[in-house]
Amino acid sequence: MNNQSRQSFLGKNHEDILANSYIGIIGLCGGGSHVAQQLAHIGIGNFVIADSDVVEDTNLTRMVGSKPADVGRMKTDVIADLIQSIKPDASITQVDGKWLDGDAEIRDCDIVVGCVDKYFERDNIERFCRHHSITYIDIGMGVHEEENGFSISGQVVISEAGGPCMRCLGILSDENLEQENKLYGEAGNTPQVIWPNGVLASIAVGQTISTLLPWSPNLARSTMVEYDGNRQTVSKSNRLPYLTTGTCSHYPSH
Amino acid sequence: MSITFQINERLLRTIHEDLSRPHAFALERMGFISCRPTFDNKQNVIIVARTYRPIQDNHYIDDPSYGALMNGDAIRMALELSYNQNASIVHVHRHEHRGKPKLSRTDIMESNKFIPSFINVRPLLPHATIVLSYNAMAGRCWLPNKKSPVPINKFIITKASERLGVFV
Numbered sequence: 001m002n003n004q005s006r007q008s009f010l011g012k013n014h015e016d017i018l019a020n021s022y023i024g025i026i027g028l029c030g031g032g033s034h035v036a037q038q039l040a041h042i043g044i045g046n047f048v049i050a051d052s053d054v055v056e057d058t059n060l061t062r063m064v065g066s067k068p069a070d071v072g073r074m075k076t077d078v079i080a081d082l083i084q085s086i087k088p089d090a091s092i093t094q095v096d097g098k099w100l101d102g103d104a105e106i107r108d109c110d111i112v113v114g115c116v117d118k119y120f121e122r123d124n125i126e127r128f129c130r131h132h133s134i135t136y137i138d139i140g141m142g143v144h145e146e147e148n149g150f151s152i153s154g155q156v157v158i159s160e161a162g163g164p165c166m167r168c169l170g171i172l173s174d175e176n177l178e179q180e181n182k183l184y185g186e187a188g189n190t191p192q193v194i195w196p197n198g199v200l201a202s203i204a205v206g207q208t209i210s211t212l213l214p215w216s217p218n219l220a221r222s223t224m225v226e227y228d229g230n231r232q233t234v235s236k237s238n239r240l241p242y243l244t245t246g247t248c249s250h251y252p253s254h
Numbered sequence: 255m256s257i258t259f260q261i262n263e264r265l266l267r268t269i270h271e272d273l274s275r276p277h278a279f280a281l282e283r284m285g286f287i288s289c290r291p292t293f294d295n296k297q298n299v300i301i302v303a304r305t306y307r308p309i310q311d312n313h314y315i316d317d318p319s320y321g322a323l324m325n326g327d328a329i330r331m332a333l334e335l336s337y338n339q340n341a342s343i344v345h346v347h348r349h350e351h352r353g354k355p356k357l358s359r360t361d362i363m364e365s366n367k368f369i370p371s372f373i374n375v376r377p378l379l380p381h382a383t384i385v386l387s388y389n390a391m392a393g394r395c396w397l398p399n400k401k402s403p404v405p406i407n408k409f410i411i412t413k414a415s416e417r418l419g420v421f422v
Contacts, residue, residue, distance in 0.1 A: 020305060022262070046264065091264050093413070105412050107292065107302055108262050132292040132302075 004043060010213040019045035021212055024112035024134075026050045026099045026125055028075040030192050031115030031139040033064040034201030035208075036079050040086035042209065047083055048105045050095035051075040062194040099125070111135045111211060113204050117190065119180045123172050126159050130251045135160040137207050139200045140171065141227070143191035152196050152229025155237065156203045158211075158221065167250045169224050169239055196229045203227075203234065257395045258294075259344070259384060260410040261287075261303035270386070272308045273348045280314045280322040282348065286332040288341040291380050299380055299397065301342055301406075307335060320360065322347065329368055333375050342379045343372045344393070348386040355387040357394065369396050369403070382406060 004015050011017070023044050025032045028051040036049065055063065055070045055078055063075070065082035076094040083090050095102030099121075106112060112134055114125045122138055129136035141154030159165050166172040203225050210221050224237035265287075273283045285308040289301045313328035336343045345365060349355045357365070365383040372381040373396060384393030384406065394403040 046262070104260060104410055105262075107260065107300070108412050110304070133290055 007042070010209070010215050014213050015043060017212055018043040021111075022046040022048065022109045023208065024048040024050070024106045024109035025079075025115065026106075026112060026121075027115035027117070028063070028079045029053075029059050029115070030062040030194065030197035031141065031201050031204070032113070033062075033066070033075075033079055033082070034198050035113050035115065035139075035204055036083055037064050037086065038202065038205045039208065040083040040090060042205070043087065044090070045087075046091045046093075046108075048093045048095065048102060048109055049076050049079050049083075050097075050099035050102055050106070051079075052097045062192055062197055064194075100128070103128070107132050107134075109134055111137060111208050113208065114138045115201070115204075119172055119177050122166065123177060126166055126172075129159065130161070130165065133161055135211055137204045138166060138171070139197075139204050141192070141196050141200055143193070143229075150191070152193070152227075154196055154200045154227040154229070156200050156207060156225045156227075158207055158223050161251075163223055163248065164240075165248045165250050168248050169237070196227060199227055199229075199234065256298040256407040257380070257382075257397075257404060258298065258300045258408040258410060259303070259382065259391070259393060259395075259406050260300055260412065262412045265303055265306060266411060269306050269346060270348070270388075272306070273346075273386070277311060277314060277322070279316045282321045282350075284309050284322055284324060284328075284345065284347040286335060287344040287346055287384075288335050288339055289344055291342045299395070300410075301344065301380060301382060301395070303344065304339075304341065306346075307331065323364075329371060333371060336372050336376050336379075336381075340376065340379075342376070343381050345369070345383040346386065348388075350388075352388045352390075354390045355385045355392050357383070357385050357392065361385060362394075365394070365403075372396075373398075 021044055023039055025035050028049055053075050055066050055073050055075055057071055060066050066078055070078045074096050076096050080092045080094055083092055093105045112129050114122055116122055126136050136159040138157045144151050157166055210219050222236040226237045227234050285306055287303045288305045289303050292300050309324050309328045313325050315323040315325050317323045332343050369381050378398050380395050380397050382393050382395040384391050391409050393406040395406050396403045
């Protein structure tokens with residue numbers, strides 16, 4: 001019995017497949033740190049991790065693996081340490097800047113998990129992944145002020161050839177990209193907390209592993225999963241039935 | 255249009271390790287690389303190496319007139335790989351020297367025979383053959399709807415972080 005024995009249901013060759021898989025994680029704070037930690041535990045052998053920021057005080061409440069002593073360090077360094085502490089033989093490629101600075105390395109990936117805040121970044125990552133036939137898994141989460149309090153919500157989307165993209169699903173639109181562009185530099189600190197990121201990251205990890213190692217012929221992988229943080233529920237998005245064509249008009253050649 | 259073959263250093267090292275293993279009678283080893291083809295913004299072809307399948311020991315033919323010769327089972331395995339994974343297939347072997355390698359006449363003749371089988375299975379994907387040396391590589395690529403192969407112009411080896419000492 002080895003340390004993988006409890007995961008043996010993932011298939012006879014699951015260790016090799018995990019060890020030879022390349023996963024990109026773009027954005028390494030609330031969502032990305034959880035994803036990196038879980039994938040390292042599972043046994044992914046090759047990581048490409050990208051983030052241009054250093055750890056700030058305000059990240060410590062939600063960035064898994066970060067400690068007060070890490071304030072001022074590159075997030076890529078902190079997450080590389082975290083992965084290596086769990087899986088010492090993992091190959092880790094760090095992109096310590098804009099993710100596109102590592103375009104060749106990200107092109108190596110089987111799956112990219114995007115954990116970024118900005119719509120335009122998500123749009124660009126999805127374009128890149130669609131262009132290079134890479135499965136893209138996007139995590140989004142928000143805390144919104146309501147009349148009598150706040151609501152927490154989020155979603156995980158799989159964008160891949162043949163399926164709907166984030167524009168089809170209404171996550172991205174010219175309107176929200178334009179609105180974000182107008183507010184550029186004025187957004188301030190948007191509220192973020194650790195537990196919704198943990199839920200969404202776990203779903204993204206589940207989507208990642210079900211893509212690499214489908215453990216049942218009856219897997220019903222949802223293109224979009226929604227999280228309601230006020231009700232503490234996760235459900236398949238009800239937007240999907242309204243996609244009438246079933247094909248993506250935004251990336252028709254893919 | 256240019257053709258680029260991209261491979262990460264870890265996979266390349268695995269391939270070199272496999273090709274270094276002695277065989278009972280073949281003088282060199284061969285293998286197949288399953289690849290994902292893609293394009294850059296100028297529609298230049300990039301063939302991204304994904305996984306490596308060595309040719310099994312019992313899939314070599316004992317023919318002293320060749321350095322190594324594979325049998326039909328080896329080709330069938332690679333055809334299945336291409337079909338099942340919707341993958342471009344790159345045949346690989348190594349010449350035992352340093353510096354830029356060159357496909358031999360035999361390499362060219364043999365690849366002209368078996369690469370069209372991959373085109374039959376996955377006609378819309380590029381397929382290729384490459385030869386490694388200890389520190390370089392060269393190759394030819396068959397593009398969809400083109401009769402003759404073209405040289406691979408560029409090779410990219412992506413590296414993991416040296417900070418972690420993975421590739422030292």
